[in-house]
Amino acid sequence: MKIFTGSSNPQLAAKIATYLNTRVGDSQLKHFSDGEIWFKYNENIRGCDVFLMQSTQPPAEHLMELLIMIDAAKRSSAKRITAVIPYFGYARQDRKDQPRVAITAKLVADLVDAAGADRVLTMDLHAAQIQGFFNIPFDHLYASAIFMEFFKSKEIPELCVVAPDIGAMKMARAYADTLGASLAVVDKRRPSQNISEVMNIIGDVKGFNILLVDDLIDTGGSLTQAAVAMKAAGAKDIYACCTHGLLSGDAVERIEKSPICEFVMTDTVPMRQGVKSEKIRILTASKLIGESIRRIYNEESISSLFINQK
Numbered sequence: 001m002k003i004f005t006g007s008s009n010p011q012l013a014a015k016i017a018t019y020l021n022t023r024v025g026d027s028q029l030k031h032f033s034d035g036e037i038w039f040k041y042n043e044n045i046r047g048c049d050v051f052l053m054q055s056t057q058p059p060a061e062h063l064m065e066l067l068i069m070i071d072a073a074k075r076s077s078a079k080r081i082t083a084v085i086p087y088f089g090y091a092r093q094d095r096k097d098q099p100r101v102a103i104t105a106k107l108v109a110d111l112v113d114a115a116g117a118d119r120v121l122t123m124d125l126h127a128a129q130i131q132g133f134f135n136i137p138f139d140h141l142y143a144s145a146i147f148m149e150f151f152k153s154k155e156i157p158e159l160c161v162v163a164p165d166i167g168a169m170k171m172a173r174a175y176a177d178t179l180g181a182s183l184a185v186v187d188k189r190r191p192s193q194n195i196s197e198v199m200n201i202i203g204d205v206k207g208f209n210i211l212l213v214d215d216l217i218d219t220g221g222s223l224t225q226a227a228v229a230m231k232a233a234g235a236k237d238i239y240a241c242c243t244h245g246l247l248s249g250d251a252v253e254r255i256e257k258s259p260i261c262e263f264v265m266t267d268t269v270p271m272r273q274g275v276k277s278e279k280i281r282i283l284t285a286s287k288l289i290g291e292s293i294r295r296i297y298n299e300e301s302i303s304s305l306f307i308n309q310k
Helices: 010-019 061-075 104-115 128-133 144-154 166-179 221-232 251-257 286-297
Strands: 002-005 027-031 037-041 049-053 080-085 119-123 138-141 159-163 182-192 195-202 209-217 238-245 260-266 280-283
Touching: 002 010, 010 049, 010 286, 037 061, 049 061, 049 286, 061 080, 061 104, 080 286, 104 128, 119 286, 128 138, 138 286, 144 166, 144 238, 144 260, 144 280, 159 166, 166 182, 166 209, 209 221, 221 238, 221 251, 221 260
Parallel strands: 002 049, 049 080, 080 119, 119 138, 159 182, 159 209, 209 238, 238 260, 260 280
Antiparallel strands: 027 037, 182 195
């Protein structure tokens, strides 16, 4: 087994290597003056089971790095190449929701496949059907295993799990069943990208402590608007969690000013340098991803990690 990383999240790669009692492999990544990316493995990987760590959040260079790393591994005679993509970027573009637009998630899947990956490992896709866009084995991890353990330990009384939109309803139901909580959902509309409006709250939240759950938070608009609506409807303390905290633009400031008392996310996407918040807590996904890598290497079951947590 050999683990290598691009530049998108080397901190997470180091934690995963530590869990597996190994090290991140020696490689070299540089950019030419015109921006072109150059990558080289500085150690022999012929016949090795290679795991390439790279989230594909913006900028697009992160995706290009991953493709180049895969191609270099293929041309270096690696036995098997697994693209470990903790956060799969472009997953929100999974269908034609209006005329003359691209299905970019399918395009990215084709690129990873064409580059030479033998397998893909990722966590909490924005749309589960993206698994079907790949023609190679695909393993899908669920951060619920991390968050449920965390919120169980908090023993929050009178808890209601809330989906901030209809798309998160299945995830919210799984949390509610495991945590023994009630369930509600926010009905919203999205007039344009990154802009949403809360229309109705479906379910009773008055007098309850709230847990808002979602797979990713970008600008934080939907989340913070849902929190404001919960408070206006008589909710008590409001908690929130998401797998991928992109937190672009002024998302951190929105969370700081919102009624949310604690926002929990994983480290699949690194926090922007210099950004800090007393409300934000980061849980590492390294143990879950590391254990999944170990099981792939040993040809063991991964699905058994998530029984009753889908």
